[in-house]
Amino acid sequence: MHRGFALRRAAQTDAMFLGDMLVEAANWRAGGVRPRHEVLTSAEHRRYLTGWKRSSDDGLIATGEDDVPVGAAWFRMLPQNDPGLGFVGVGVPELIIGVHPLWRARGVGRSLLRGVVELAGVHGHSRISLSVERDNFAHTLYRAEGFTVVAESPSRQTMVRATG
């Protein structure tokens, strides 16, 4: 435990909390209010969680006092014929991250990010990718943690980092 939180491996039983964090990621913009059900059933987002935890899925949960989950980062391998927003190639997993609003700006996100990149390496992946909207400050965190932009659209950036 450091700075009031700890990291543990995400389990199959964490699906509900990962759903909460996926909703946070989708609603990152101040005032973002897409209802949980709408986010979790949207074609754009459901692919990041449906059927969790597949053998190629893995991730970390940050916990606060009494082991209550406060944040999560995980990766999933998506196929070329149904790619995610951050798809860069077959065999490169996509990263998803979210931290409970009350726990933000306390180092949880950076710790999760470092941990999940390492975990992807343990799975034998040499790279990991993500997609972030241009005006989400999270891209500065990703850049600081070694991610680089490999593709851009007017609204989003795809970023990649080597795991080693």
Ligand SMILES: CC(C)(COP(=O)(O)OP(=O)(O)OC[C@H]1O[C@@H](n2cnc3c(N)ncnc32)[C@H](O)[C@@H]1OP(=O)(O)O)[C@@H](O)C(=O)NCCC(=O)NCCS
């Ligand atoms: C993005 C997110 C995961 C980062 O997690 P976090 O726990 O807040 O991040 P950290 O505390 O580790 O902070 C990382 C860096 O971002 C900075 N930061 C944190 N909150 C910030 C904010 N609101 N505005 C600007 N910078 C901020 C921190 O200052 C820190 O940089 P520093 O260490 O150089 O000061 C979290 O804010 C979140 O869940 N946001 C909503 C969902 C989201 O956008 N997910 C990503 C979608 S791609």
